[in-house]
Amino acid sequence: MRAATLSPMSEGTKRRLAAIVSADVVGYSRLMGMDETGTLEALRAHRAELIDGKIAEHGGRIVKTMGDGLLLEFPSVVDATQCMVEIQSGMAERNQGVDEDRCITFRIGVNLGDIIIEGEDILGDGVNIAARLQEIAEPGGVAISGRVHDDVRDRLDASFADAGEQNLKNIARPVRVWQWSPAASAAGDPKTTDAPLPLPDKPSIAVLPFDNMSGDPEQEYFADGIAEDIITALSKYRSFFVSARNSTFMYKGSAVDVKQVGRDLGVRYVLEGSVRKAADRVRITAQLVDAANGKHLWAERYDRKLEDIFELQDEITATIVGTLEPELGVAELIRSQAKSIDSLDAWDCYLRARWHAQHGESKETLLECIRLCRQAIAISPEMACAYSELAVAHTSSVPFGYTDDRTREIEMAFEAAQQAVRLDNKDALAHTALGRVYDFRGQFEDAVREHKIALELNPNSSITHLFLASTYNHGGYPALALPAAERAYRLSPRDPRQWFMHLNKGFALSQLGHHDEAVEELKAAFHSQENNYWTHYGLAIVLAHSGNPSEAANILTTALKRWKVLSNTSDIEEAFSSASENYRTFLVTGARLAGMPT
Numbered sequence: 329m330r331a332a333t334l335s336p337m338s339e340g341t342k343r344r345l346a347a348i349v350s351a352d353v354v355g356y357s358r359l360m361g362m363d364e365t366g367t368l369e370a371l372r373a374h375r376a377e378l379i380d381g382k383i384a385e386h387g388g389r390i391v392k393t394m395g396d397g398l399l400l401e402f403p404s405v406v407d408a409t410q411c412m413v414e415i416q417s418g419m420a421e422r423n424q425g426v427d428e429d430r431c432i433t434f435r436i437g438v439n440l441g442d443i444i445i446e447g448e449d450i451l452g453d454g455v456n457i458a459a460r461l462q463e464i465a466e467p468g469g470v471a472i473s474g475r476v477h478d479d480v481r482d483r484l485d486a487s488f489a490d491a492g493e494q495n496l497k498n499i500a501r502p503v504r505v506w507q508w509s510p511a512a513s514a515a516g517d518p519k520t521t522d523a524p525l526p527l528p529d530k531p532s533i534a535v536l537p538f539d540n541m542s543g544d545p546e547q548e549y550f551a552d553g554i555a556e557d558i559i560t561a562l563s564k565y566r567s568f569f570v571s572a573r574n575s576t577f578m579y580k581g582s583a584v585d586v587k588q589v590g591r592d593l594g595v596r597y598v599l600e601g602s603v604r605k606a607a608d609r610v611r612i613t614a615q616l617v618d619a620a621n622g623k624h625l626w627a628e629r630y631d632r633k634l635e636d637i638f639e640l641q642d643e644i645t646a647t648i649v650g651t652l653e654p655e656l657g658v659a660e661l662i663r664s665q666a667k668s669i670d671s672l673d674a675w676d677c678y679l680r681a682r683w684h685a686q687h688g689e690s691k692e693t694l695l696e697c698i699r700l701c702r703q704a705i706a707i708s709p710e711m712a713c714a715y716s717e718l719a720v721a722h723t724s725s726v727p728f729g730y731t732d733d734r735t736r737e738i739e740m741a742f743e744a745a746q747q748a749v750r751l752d753n754k755d756a757l758a759h760t761a762l763g764r765v766y767d768f769r770g771q772f773e774d775a776v777r778e779h780k781i782a783l784e785l786n787p788n789s790s791i792t793h794l795f796l797a798s799t800y801n802h803g804g805y806p807a808l809a810l811p812a813a814e815r816a817y818r819l820s821p822r823d824p825r826q827w828f829m830h831l832n833k834g835f836a837l838s839q840l841g842h843h844d845e846a847v848e849e850l851k852a853a854f855h856s857q858e859n860n861y862w863t864h865y866g867l868a869i870v871l872a873h874s875g876n877p878s879e880a881a882n883i884l885t886t887a888l889k890r891w892k893v894l895s896n897t898s899d900i901e902e903a904f905s906s907a908s909e910n911y912r913t914f915l916v917t918g919a920r921l922a923g924m925p926t
Contacts, residue, residue, distance in 0.1 A: 342445040347408035347438065347476070348454050349388070349400035350462040354433045356396035363430070370432050378418045386411035391450055399458075401450055405440045405479045412436045412470045413486045413508060420468060420510040437461025438472045440479065457503060460496035466509045474504025489578040492537075492552050502549070530675055531656050532569035532595040534619075535559045537580040538612070542605035550641065551603040552577075554612065557645040558599065564786035565653060566755045567713050571595055590619025597625070597656065599648075610634045614648050616656075626651070649788045650819030674708035677701070681717050686824035690859070691730040691893075697721045715748035716761035723768050727903050728861060729893030734902065741765045756786035764795045770906030772803040790820035797832040804908030806839035827857040831866045839914055843874035861891040869918030880922035888924075896925045 353359070359367040383390060383400060386407040391399040402408035416436065423431040439461060441454020457473060465471035472480070477488060488506035495502050535558050538551040555576075562570045571593045579589065586598040601614035615627040628651065632640055681700035684693040701718035704711055722741035731737040745765045748758035763778030779796040782789060793816035800809035813833035816823075823829070834849030850867040857863055864887035871880035888895055894903060897916045904912050920926070 343442055343452075344445065345441070346443050346450070346454070347402040347405040347440050348443060348450070348458040349398070349402065349408055349412060350437045350455075350458040351398040351400070351412075351434050352436075352462050353396040354435055354467045359430070359432070366430070367432070370430075374419065374422065374432055378422065379415055382411050382415050382418070391448065399450070399455070401443070405438070405476050406483050409438050409470070409472060409476060409480045409486075410484055412438055413484070416468055416470055416508075417510050433467045435462050435465040435467060436470045437463070437465055438470060438476050440473065440475045453499075457496065457499055460499055461503075461505065464491075464494060464496070464505065466507060469507055469509035472506050472508075474506065477504070477506045490580050492556065492573070492577050492580070493549060527594055527596055528569040530567055530569055531597065532571075533562065533597040533599060533652075533656070534571035534576050534589055534593045534595045535562065536584065536589070536598060536600045537577050538600075538614075539602040541602050544605055547603055547605050547610075550610075553641050554601070554603065554644060557641060558648055561645055561649040561786075561788050562652070564756065564788070566752060566757070568656070569595070586617045586619050587622055595619060599652070605634065608634050610640070612644055616652065646788050646819060650790055651822060653788075653790070654820055654823050674704040674711050674714065677704035677707065678711065678714050678717065681714070681721075683824075685717060685721055685724070691725075691728070694721055694725055694728070694730060710751055712748045712752035712755050712758050715744045715751065716755070716757045719745035719748065719761040720764055723764050726768055729899060729903060734905070738765065738768050742769065754785060756782040756789050756792060758782075759785065760789065760792040760795055763792075763799065767795070767799040767802055768906055772799060772908075775799045775803075788819055790816045790823055791825070793819065794825060794829055794832065797836070798828075801832055801835050801839075802904070802907040802911050804910035806836040809833075809836040810840070827853040827860060827863050829853075830856060831862060834866065834870055835914070838870045838873050838918075839910075843870065846870040847874050847876075861887055861893065864890075865894070865919075868922040869915060872918045872921035873914075877921050877923070880918075884919070884922040884924060898926060900924075 353371070356367075379398075380390070386402065387404065388400050388402040388408065388411060391401050393399075400408070402411070416434065419432070419434060423433065437458045437460065439454055439458035441457060442452060443450040443454050444452045461471040461473060471491070472488060481488070486508050488508045491505040491507045493502040494505045535555050538555045540548045540551040556573055559570060559573050559576070562568055575593055584600075586600070589598050590596065596619055598617045598619045599614060600617065601612060604611045610632055612630045612632070613627070614630075616625045617623065618625055628648070630644055630647065632644070634640065677700045681697045681704065684697040684700065698718060698721050701714045701721065704714040705718070708714070719741040722737050722744065725731045725737050726734050741761075742765045745758070745762040748755065749762055752758055759778045759782035763775045763782065766772075766775035766778060776796070776799060779792055779799060782792040783796075786792070793812050797809045797812035797816060800806070800812060809832060813829055813836060817826070817829040817833070820826075830849045830853035834846045834853065837843075837849060838846035847867075847870050850863070850870045854863045854867050864883055868880040868884040868887065871877075871883065894900055897919050900915050900919055901912060904915060
């Protein structure tokens with residue numbers, strides 16, 4: 329139902345406080361398209377046998393009907409809410425045995441507010457809010473405003489779940505919303521449900537409302553906003569199952585047992601936290617808990633100056649989500665490693681493949697990554713993330729010199745990345761993998777486009793920012809590579825690919841003439857992962873460019889003794905044949921200064 333539009337007030341306009349109800353049929357156009365006559369007959373029957381009688385019984389008035397919707401007015405908000413609960417309960421009973429695609433199901437919104445009377449019609453913000461509440465109500469459910477809930481919470485048997493502050497369309501201020509549905513009512517309080525829900529076949533997490541420890545009601549909005557933003561950001565990772573906000577916010581304001589939350593919501597992990605404000609500073613804590621055993625897997629504290637509250641909220645959300653993504657991966661891998669080889673499912677194979685891709689970067693680890701990806705795909709051919717990881721693994725064999733046929737390796741990567749996008753065009757990782765392959769095909773504009781598509785889908789993907797930095801470096805744009813590498817590190821400072829973040833940042837700095845800073849970055853890469861050819865070679869390159877050829881030569885000599893790959897500048901030229909001339913010159917010149925043979 330459309331929200332009412334307020335017309336100019338006339339001389340005879342009157343106002344009064346009233347309970348306003350907006351009701352609308354879910355999927356009315358679809359139902360009419362399927363069976364116009366049958367839909368109209370069913371709707372008339374529901375009204376004659378249930379709805380109109382309940383409205384009259386509770387003292388309500390039908391202001392107007394609009395095909396699929398009703399606008400109602402009640403003198404009592406308690407009567408209005410009770411009436412709507414009874415109607416929705418009655419509709420649930422009447423729909424039993426009816427094919428799901430032919431059920432008449434209502435969404436209902438109830439608000440208490442000042443209305444303007446114009447003849448038989450009613451107008452005003454109170455009506456508009458009721459209409460917007462109806463739009464966000466669950467099918468078969470009732471959504472009420474906080475003002476309504478204040479009046480009815482101790483007077484009805486129905487239990488409403490707190491859905492928090494909601495920004496309703498064309499409503500100036502956020503409105504506190506409470507939700508009720510027959511299914512939730514029948515299930516009872518979710519905090520006391522005994523039967524656990526089955527776990528999804530991928531990492532599953534519930535983000536609980538953050539506790540406001542400030543004693544300042546104004547911080548309640550900020551605490552809720554942090555949790556809501558984390559839920560939204562995590563939902564952009566297609567490899568995660570994230571409980572909906574309406575489910576997790578039912579625990580707001582009460583002590584919870586995370587094990588019970590896991591059973592209630594069917595999740596393996598629970599994120600909880602708190603917000604405490606003091607003067608102009610705010611402290612935010614967050615902890616990740618394994619719901620199966622209550623064990624704390626990760627915890628962090630963030631102290632910030634409270635200036636722009638929305639900017640701070642965005643920063644904290646990105647930081648927490650960026651840290652959670654690899655932490656969840658580690659937790660899932662540890663769980664997977666407890667399984668025997670012959671009992672691995674597709675997800676376990678993918679987890680292990682990902683670990684091999686992120687650690688060591690030896691020829692053996694990359695080959696094992698490729699084998700495990702193909703095993704995951706054989707078990708689950710629709711697994712887009714396995715194709716994405718496979719594509720990245722094939723491209724990684726090129727800069728490490730682990731392939732005798734660069735063209736064939738890149739084409740295999742291209743086929744895998746294209747399949748990942750075909751399987752899930754909304755998966756940021758799939759577009760990131762395709763961007764990485766375009767990079768090694770020398771199609772830099774296509775590579776940047778795919779990475780930016782990925783960032784539109786998931787702005788908090790550190791691996792996308794990292795591969796974008798690499799693309800910019802390869803394309804000869806170090807000034808653009810620098811902030812992308814910094815963003816990757818900021819989002820995921822504990823990432824297993826931390827060495828690659830430092831390497832890209834260091835290479836960008838060196839090309840821009842900031843040699844001392846570049847050396848520090850490559851030393852950080854070296855210490856992050858010493859069992860890696862590129863952390864040695866990269867450090868030698870920037871040392872040579874910084875005017876330290878003897879130190880560079882020592883590092884390069886060690887690398888050439890340990891790894892029998894890319895052992896001369898011709899090999900470097902071949903591995904990066906698709907890169908810009910400026911980037912190849914940067915690599916080859918640094919290698920020659922460090923003493924690499926041609």
